[in-house]
Amino acid sequence: MSAAKSIERCARFDYALSAYVDGELDPDHAVDLESHLVQCPPCFEQVKLLRSLRASLRRVEPARCPGALRARVAAAVAHERARGAAREAAQSLDARPRLIHKGYAVALAVAAGVVFTVSLTRQEPAASPQETAKADVEHASTEEMVERLLDDLVTQHAQPLPPETTNPEDLPRFDPFVGVPVRRPKFQSMPVNFMGARVHSMRERRAALLQYVVRGNHRVTVYLFNSRAVPVQKAEPLLKPRVVRERPVYVGKINGYSVVAAEHSGVGYALASDLGDDVTTQLVLAAMQ
Template sequence: MSAAKSIESCAQFEYALSAYVDGELDPDHAVDLESHLVQCPPCFEQVKVLRSLRASLKRAKPAACPNALRARVAASIAHEQAREAAQAFEARPRLVHRGYAAALAVAAGVVFMVGVTRQRAAAPPPEAAKSAAKMDADAARAESVEILLDDLVTQHAQPLPPETTNPEDLPRFDPFVGVPVRRPEFQSMPVNFMGARVHTMRDRRAALLQYVVRGNHRVTVYLFNSRAVPVQKAQPILQPRVVRERPVYVGKINGYSVVAAERSGVGYALASDLGDDLSTQLVLAAMQ
């Protein structure tokens, strides 16, 4: 690519980098941008910088107000309200005795403190908040697995053209997927590598690899970060098995055989029109 053409191409995609990093870019434009990033080191580095910045901002936590300071502020506010109430009663015509005014002022402070105490009591205990957060996180992971499997079958049934047919390009997918992307060899049977692409699924990405097995059987493989999308959450969509002392998850989705497994943080999901046993053999071979 010439320098002039490269600059022109970068200018077309520069506006979309922030939206892409934030996960707000629509899938069609995300695919185009990712195709550009695979071939453009400067834009690729800019995406890395933006992601690092977002990660730093997420790690920055606002300082919590100390409990002692919170108590002093509440007491100061209560005292000030009581003083203002007493002054108001002092300024009125002497229809109310000063003792009553002081008592009412103290009562106002007590009401305020009771209100503060009730607000604190209404807040859920830390253990309950942590449990609710964990349940939300587990539900999100389960949804991510379901999305990934449905997307895998859709892409297998209606495949998009690959971004590359050269397996030497696969390591450039690593930053997008979050795990090492290498071509499975499938040494146990004749398999032809047809191509690969980075595929976007909401806020997740997977490397999509396309193969042909035994002459005319297409096989689609997803490689993904299994720490972000835990394979074990595939239940009950897929049924667990233990094959060669490895846990795998096997089932049918829309008539296609689907198998998922993971090794060392790398998730593997495969869709084909082959039988479950042969598809399982392919996944286990891919993990070697």
């Protein structure tokens, strides 16, 4: 195709890119646009940019206090309340006239000294402000990474891009990019059709994105990723923890889609579908077998 024709064709689709990313383009035009995206890297990159922009806007929210800081503040408040209660109790006792035998006073003093000595020997060294700040930053960064993964999963499920391959035998070549073995889940519990796969980038991390059709016309999008780098348990509070078949899973709704995440042997699994939480949970358990 000549450069002039290519530019003319891009101009014909340029008006539709935003509507396509927003899910407002009618199916006939969407099919034409997707065929164009496969052959046009600039338009394909423009779609990726628009999706990233919308994902960033959805994540904008008021700053939240890190969980570690909330825990330290709560502990400090509880400690101060306990000290205040102890002072009040001591003052009330001091106000009452009493006689204490000298032998009892000596015994109490010795006991108090022993308790104080033991408490000093067992006291853990306090973390430095630098160490505490570093831990808070790492915790927040991990939570943000998991949140981004789940948000990208739902976005890719709602508006899927064309797969890089439709041959499941090609999946092992994704291993070096994802950092874990990428194999096609069997889903033996129900009939599914493999539609294709691609590598999806998430800043410095990557996941394998697999596309399926279940029960005739229900799409299922699966992410496989390195759960040691992106820990599944950080999916809270977006997803709620459950135990199904003695396995911990995280289940919830994001933008109207059922999303379930789990981990097995260092491989993270995250599924998005419109099938409901229970069926999606069964799918993620079947994928880990």
